[in-house]
Amino acid sequence: MADQAVAGAGDNPHVRTLDALVIGAGVGGLYQLYQLREKGLSVASVEAAADVGGTWHWNRYPGARFDSEGYIYQYLFDETLFKDWTWSERFPSQPEIERWMHYIADRLDLRKDIDFGRTVKSAHFDEVTSRWRVETDAGHVYDTQFLVACSGVLSAPLEHLFEGEDTFRGDILHTARWPAEGLDLAGKRVGIIGTGATGIQVIQTIAPEVAELKVFVRTPQYVLPMKNPKYGPAEVRAYKDRFEELRDSLFTTFTGFEYDFEVAWDDLTPAQRTERLEDLYGHGSLKMWLAGFGEVFFYEEISEEVSEFVRDKMRARLKDPELIETLVPTEYGFGTRRVPLETGYLETYHRDNVHAINIRKNGIAEIVPYGIRMQDGTVHELDVIILAVGFDGSTGALTRIDVRGRGGRSLSEDWAREVRTTMGLQKHGYPNLFLTGAPLAPSAALCNVPTCLQQQTEWITACIGNVIASGKSTIEPLQQTEDDWVAHHDETASATLIGKTDSWWVGSNVEGKPRRVLAYTGGAGAYNDKCKEVAESGYAGFEMA
Numbered sequence: 001m002a003d004q005a006v007a008g009a010g011d012n013p014h015v016r017t018l019d020a021l022v023i024g025a026g027v028g029g030l031y032q033l034y035q036l037r038e039k040g041l042s043v044a045s046v047e048a049a050a051d052v053g054g055t056w057h058w059n060r061y062p063g064a065r066f067d068s069e070g071y072i073y074q075y076l077f078d079e080t081l082f083k084d085w086t087w088s089e090r091f092p093s094q095p096e097i098e099r100w101m102h103y104i105a106d107r108l109d110l111r112k113d114i115d116f117g118r119t120v121k122s123a124h125f126d127e128v129t130s131r132w133r134v135e136t137d138a139g140h141v142y143d144t145q146f147l148v149a150c151s152g153v154l155s156a157p158l159e160h161l162f163e164g165e166d167t168f169r170g171d172i173l174h175t176a177r178w179p180a181e182g183l184d185l186a187g188k189r190v191g192i193i194g195t196g197a198t199g200i201q202v203i204q205t206i207a208p209e210v211a212e213l214k215v216f217v218r219t220p221q222y223v224l225p226m227k228n229p230k231y232g233p234a235e236v237r238a239y240k241d242r243f244e245e246l247r248d249s250l251f252t253t254f255t256g257f258e259y260d261f262e263v264a265w266d267d268l269t270p271a272q273r274t275e276r277l278e279d280l281y282g283h284g285s286l287k288m289w290l291a292g293f294g295e296v297f298f299y300e301e302i303s304e305e306v307s308e309f310v311r312d313k314m315r316a317r318l319k320d321p322e323l324i325e326t327l328v329p330t331e332y333g334f335g336t337r338r339v340p341l342e343t344g345y346l347e348t349y350h351r352d353n354v355h356a357i358n359i360r361k362n363g364i365a366e367i368v369p370y371g372i373r374m375q376d377g378t379v380h381e382l383d384v385i386i387l388a389v390g391f392d393g394s395t396g397a398l399t400r401i402d403v404r405g406r407g408g409r410s411l412s413e414d415w416a417r418e419v420r421t422t423m424g425l426q427k428h429g430y431p432n433l434f435l436t437g438a439p440l441a442p443s444a445a446l447c448n449v450p451t452c453l454q455q456q457t458e459w460i461t462a463c464i465g466n467v468i469a470s471g472k473s474t475i476e477p478l479q480q481t482e483d484d485w486v487a488h489h490d491e492t493a494s495a496t497l498i499g500k501t502d503s504w505w506v507g508s509n510v511e512g513k514p515r516r517v518l519a520y521t522g523g524a525g526a527y528n529d530k531c532k533e534v535a536e537s538g539y540a541g542f543e544m545a
């Protein structure tokens with residue numbers, strides 16, 4: 001579509017002129033495109049992948065599935081759209097999720113406005129025309145008034161972390177680049193590096209089919225067992241009947257989930273606390289983390305008690321002292337990194353064909369043609385190496401694009417100095433650039449993704465509508481507004497224990513990335529209220545020109 005000549009595009013007939021361009025066709029991008037189109041704007045999306053889905057298009061590794069209940073991982077703006085889709089289980093897997101994203105694109109007829117297979121290379125703001133010029137790596141050009149980045153929180157995979165990757169003779173691949181046609185692992189000697197939420201799902205899934213699985217474990221994770229019942233007609237009816245309740249409540253809770261912190265630690269006796277922890281643990285979801293005791297995020301002693309509760313559960317399942325030393329975390333508190341759900345993950349290490357290799361004791365030196373060589377010289381011979389090593393979270397998708405604002409300032413250079421935004425929605429110096437899933441908002445890490453992305457894209461749609469209705473051309477947060485938000489964000493974050501723990505949540509997984517808690521820790525509900533206040537004030541603190 002974008003190849004055709006476009007009226008009003010100036011001298012170059014291959015420049016596509018738009019009111020708004022959305023980068024990405026994942027959960028946020030699809031809804032953003034739909035809303036702006038409904039508002040009557042000329043809008044398109046540009047998407048690197050061959051189809052819609054974003055994270056659920058790319059992450060097709062074995063075992064990929066939701067850790068949010070399917071019925072809350074939903075768009076809630078249209079009751080029929082919600083009710084016409086039926087999940088088959090509580091925590092659906094990637095193929096079903098991808099089908100759901102296709103269903104959304106079909107129902108809202110979105111594909112006709114998406115340019116697939118195009119990777120945005122640069123986005124430059126022109127101060128003379130007050131418009132963005134966006135170019136793809138294949139040379140397609142978009143000239144747009146508004147630019148909305150729905151480029152993903154976890155869409156920039158970490159690459160080239162190990163010496164010698166290119167020398168490996170077998171298959172070596174990042175989990176986010178799993179081939180659509182699958183990869184035959186049967187009877188293979190497989191090594192996997194990384195035991196985050198992704199690695200855990202892969203490990204527990206492939207262990208029975210491979211000849212041998214070597215898991216290279218650096219930082220172990222607190223894990224919670226998932227309860228994942230299949231849904232029959234009664235369960236489906238029950239969750240669909242909750243549409244209104246979910247629509248009204250999800251946007252008010254701390255993390256955009258259906259549950260919230262309700263019980264104070266100090267109000268319970270030790271026996272009652274244990275009883276509650278057992279209940280939460282038995283829920284088989286993220287409730288224990290996201291709606292258990294909020295105090296675990298703030299108080300070392302309470303964090304330690306809850307952490308020890310989870311460690312006890314893990315030790316009881318692992319039994320073996322060496323496995324316990326390798327796989328039970330002791331260096332950080334429960335919930336200060338993303339807590340993965342699992343299904344038989346710990347028991348997987350009892351299989352004869354699965355070996356946990358503690359790389360805190362003997363690190364990875366390099367990848368060699370036939371496997372992985374350790375610092376003590378040992379070589380683990382392998383046919384396949386799976387890199388479940390994570391992403392340059394929240395900032396990486398945008399810093400891999402040459403984004404330039406007023407005066408040619410560069411977003412990647414700005415964020416290399418200090419990761420700052422105004423409410424994760426805009427950045428001073430970059431008029432009409434809107435962000436989603438960006439730093440300093442809950443959507444950067446601490447939120448049920450669709451809840452936060454719906455809230456953000458709805459705010460952006462209203463804001464763009466306001467600029468147009470006011471007869472103005474641009475909107476941009478004032479320097480002072482950004483300073484105030486960064487200060488508020490830091491004050492809120494520094495009261496928690498999250499900033500003390502290394503993980504992608506603070507950017508410590510990327511060499512040289514300035515450390516800052518990426519997600520706003522004041523709660524998604526409170527954040528939503530603050531966003532509403534800004535809109536109701538007529539965008540006080542933002543300059544329209």
Ligand code: NAP
Pocket residue numbers: 065066067068154161193194195196197198199201218219338359364388389390391504509
């Ligand atoms: P991650 O949480 O960042 O984990 C990466 C893993 O790779 C960690 O174990 C890390 O060890 C290890 N690693 C990285 N570099 C290494 C190196 N040079 N040497 C050895 N080990 C290395 O990434 P992820 O597991 O892909 O998960 C990222 C996020 O995606 C999650 O937090 C979650 O938000 C999301 N996710 C969601 C789901 C779901 O909803 N079901 C599933 C998967 C992922 P260290 O910790 O020691 O650095």
